[in-house]
Amino acid sequence: MGQMNAVGTSRDVGNPLLFLLSFRQRDELSSVYAQAGWQVIAARRRDAAAQRFRTSGAQVAVVDARGALEDGLAALGDLAMPVADAPGALLALLSKGDADRLDDVLAAGATHFLVSPVTETELAHAARFAFRHVERLGGGWRDVEARSGTLAWSYDPASGQHRVSQGLAAMLHVDAAPRTRALLAALPRAARASLREARRSLAAGRPAVAFAHSVPVLGRVVVHLQRAEQGRIHALIEPLSAQENDSTGAAGPQLADLAGAHAWMDGRLAAGQPVSLSLVALGGIEAINRDLGREAGDWLLRAALRRIEAAVAEPLGRRAVVARAEGAEFLVAASGAGDTRLQRADAAIRQTLGRPFVAGEQVARLSARVGRVDGAAGDTAAQLLQRAQLAIDAAEGDRRQREALDELALEIPQAIERDEVEILFQPQVAIGGGAIVGVEALARWRHPLRGELGAEALFGAAERAGLTVALSEHVQRCALRRAANWPATLAALRLSINVTAQDVAHGGFADLLLDRVDASGFPRRRLTVEITEGGLIEDLADAAGLLAELRTGGCRVAIDDFGTGYSSLAYLKALPLDYLKIDKRLTQDITGSPRDRVVVRGVIDMARSLGLAVVAEGVETEEQLDLLAKEGCQFFQGYLCAEPLSIDALEALVAGRSTVITGGRTVCAE
The missing domain is CATH 3.30.70.270 (Reverse transcriptase/Diguanylate cyclase domain)
Structure with missing residues (x-):
């Protein structure tokens, strides 16, 4: 997030509190704003949003209406009154296709809007400008601890003093600037231990942490702690009852x-x-x-x-x-x-x-x-x-496998943070000439204790942890960034990246992905987005719209693993595609019975009649390649050419590759 620090973050405004309501991308946006210095109170549902905003102490509210415009308009209406009372600003995030509804957005109460595609820097800037609007209205920064309706405290290590909001001081029966011992004594015993652990986490470098405990008057609450400049700690206390009964x-x-x-x-x-x-x-x-x-x-x-x-x-x-x-x-x-x-x-x-x-x-x-x-x-x-x-x-599967995935799920955040997820590249070869024309980016987990783990274990653990989207985004960013810095010998290759069913389900995903591509510096025209067919079944119309946006944006689109799930002519007819990738199991069936070969031939014929190029995955033998060539398949990838490679190994393969003539074709060899 160094780019944000260079252009300015929330740290140059007096009140770093921001309330976020996002129906589909709460965690991703929370991370963006937290990295930009905001202390984020985030919600995924409209229920009690107005009350949560009031108790948050924030003066800027962001409603992410991308992919959920009607819900977003209703949420803007819910928040309009409490935001005006703050006084505050109400920022609406919209999809490009909703720009013609700006009158409705304004009527619902928004004071600012931002239309995708946008970068993370633009998201941070928009929140800062919204806060400046608050200042011009005569609001702006007001000491959080001085607000009677806010439950908050802060700690300054330089002076060793705590400052407690009026409401919290009255509830705990302490002074507005209590000593540490007095503040801890006013908390339940279990809460003291949680607070100490949370503060140790902040001291160890985490920018924010939260924990829950019970308060006699309020019941269950969540304490949001954030590390600020010069070692200061800010804490905001949020009643939990409205969240659990949504x-x-x-x-x-x-x-x-x-x-x-x-x-x-x-x-x-x-x-x-x-x-x-x-x-x-x-x-x-x-x-x-x-x-x-x-x-x-x-x-x-x-x-x-x-x-x-x-x-x-x-x-x-x-x-x-x-x-x-x-x-x-x-x-x-x-x-x-x-x-x-x-x-x-x-x-x-x-x-x-x-x-x-x-x-x-x-x-x-x-x-x-x-x-x-x-x-x-x-x-x-x-x-x-x-x-x-x-x-x-x-x-x-068996119990041991479940337990292993559960254990790995706990380590996914650290794997992303410590850059343990490695990106390898498997060549894609033109059958008709033997040239390496592109690569598919594949993820591997270099686990410090378990060694190399494949993408199946990596994404399986991420799904158990509820972090599939975060991991997918991380892999996409890494692949794009590394491909953008390829040496000159690889500069003409296409890059294929994978997106998950969860990615596709997020509203505004096409805009977000195109923003991600542009931020990396990799040219859109050399990017192929591969989507597994099983992830598209639920709503072909939405999937078709998403793929059309990506193609209009300059990318190419492939349907991956075709032939293993719910393959049907409807997919080929309804979706705007450029490539069809035959799953490796279907590829390997081509050397089986005559009936197996007829099925593969039918898939290739259908794809080519619709103007789609065909890529066969998992090609491991000369016999498979020979039969695929005879049936009209144009490209292949698999161990017959190379396993997934590092950038250095890929460069060496491309630079030192010779062509070997086999049965009238050229195949990849060193």
């Missing part, structure tokens, strides 16, 4: 006990109605029970049930029943919902359970496994539950 406000599912859920399913199955059952298994409850006591674990299970209920309210509504099953398991049964709604419900469950929980005095993360099965006439509820449990076990 709800979509939609007509929600029916709640039942396990026997009631069984009766609900059996009744519909007996009547010939289809029933789908999702069994949700939480991991990590045992550790909570052991470390914090069963009472904390029981509270957490009740909180998980409320979250599941809220998560499925919009996609399933009254079509579903939600119940606690056995142990740390829950079930969601639905009838007549349709596959798309069921997929959205399962995704919403995973997302909401991926958010941290507050248990005891700790902020805890739990893992969640979802197994879904479908039932019809002749099935029983007991049979569905048994099959759902088998589905969970089959999807999860």
Whole structure:
């Protein structure tokens, strides 16, 4: 973030507090603003947003309406009054396609707006200019500790003094400038230990940290600590009750006990109605029970049930029943919902359970496994539950593998921070001439204890940690930055980067990715974006719009791993593509039976008839390459040419490569 420091950050304004509401990119934007020096109070839902803004002490509110304009307009309306009372500024972030709705944005109460594509520096500048607007209105910086409605304190190591807001001083019965011992004595015992640990984390270099504890008057609160200049510490206390009881406000599912859920399913199955059952298994409850006591674990299970209920309210509504099953398991049964709604419900469950929980005095993360099965006439509820449990076990693998992923998930933030994620490049070769025309960027984890881990383990751990988007963004940035600095011998190669299903689901992703490309200095015209076909099934129209934006922006688009998921003509007809990449399993089938070869030939013929170039992945033998060439495939990648390489090894391969004529073709060799 050195670029931001060069142009100015929030540290040159008097009040570094910023309230952020982002429906789809809360964590990413929080990181951007925190790196720019703001102390961020972030939310993902509209519920209680106005109250959270009032208690935050901030005078700048940012509403990220990209990809969710109607929700954004409603949120702007919610915040308009408290922002005006502050007095404050209300900044709206919009997608490029929503620029024609600026009148509505202004009418909702926004004082400033920013339209994507934007860089991180522009995001930081916009917040600074919004604060300057507050100052011109006669507001601006007011000492946070002096505000009667704010619960906050600060610590200056130079003087050794604390300063406490009026509201907090009255609540704790301490002076406005208490001694450290007096302030600690006023806190619950468990909160003192959490505070000491948090301060040690700040002293060790972390810019911000948060912890939760109970206050007799307020109940559960989160304390946001941030390290400021010259070792100062600022703390803001936020009541938690509004966050844990969030709800979509939609007509929600029916709640039942396990026997009631069984009766609900059996009744519909007996009547010939289809029933789908999702069994949700939480991991990590045992550790909570052991470390914090069963009472904390029981509270957490009740909180998980409320979250599941809220998560499925919009996609399933009254079509579903939600119940606690056995142990740390829950079930969601639905009838007549349709596959798309069921997929959205399962995704919403995973997302909401991926958010941290507050248990005891700790902020805890739990893992969640979802197994879904479908039932019809002749099935029983007991049979569905048994099959759902088998589905969970089959999807999860053996227990040791699950435990390993859980352990790795805890290390993902450190892996990103310590630059343990390495980017390698696998050549893509033109079959008709043998030239290396491009590379695909592939991630590897250089784990300090476990050695090299592949992308499957890396992204599997990130998914368990709820950090898939953050990791994907990190890998994309690293690949683009390194490719932008390739030596002259590699300057003509295309670069292919991968995006995940979670990336695609984020509103405004195309603008964000193009901003990322431009910031790296790598030319758009030499970039190919590869999207796995399974991640596009949910909404072809949205996927088509996203890919069209990327192509209009100058990039090329490939559909990756084609032939392994839900391949259909609809994909090839509906999506604006440039390349089709045949999955390695389909590639290797070409040397199997005549029927296998017919399938591969059909895929290649369909792609070429639609004007798409075809890339075969996982080519390992001359026989595979020979058959692919005869069927009309234009490009290949795989170990027949090279494994994924470092930049130095790639440069040596390109510089020292000769061509070997085989069966009228040229293939890659050294």
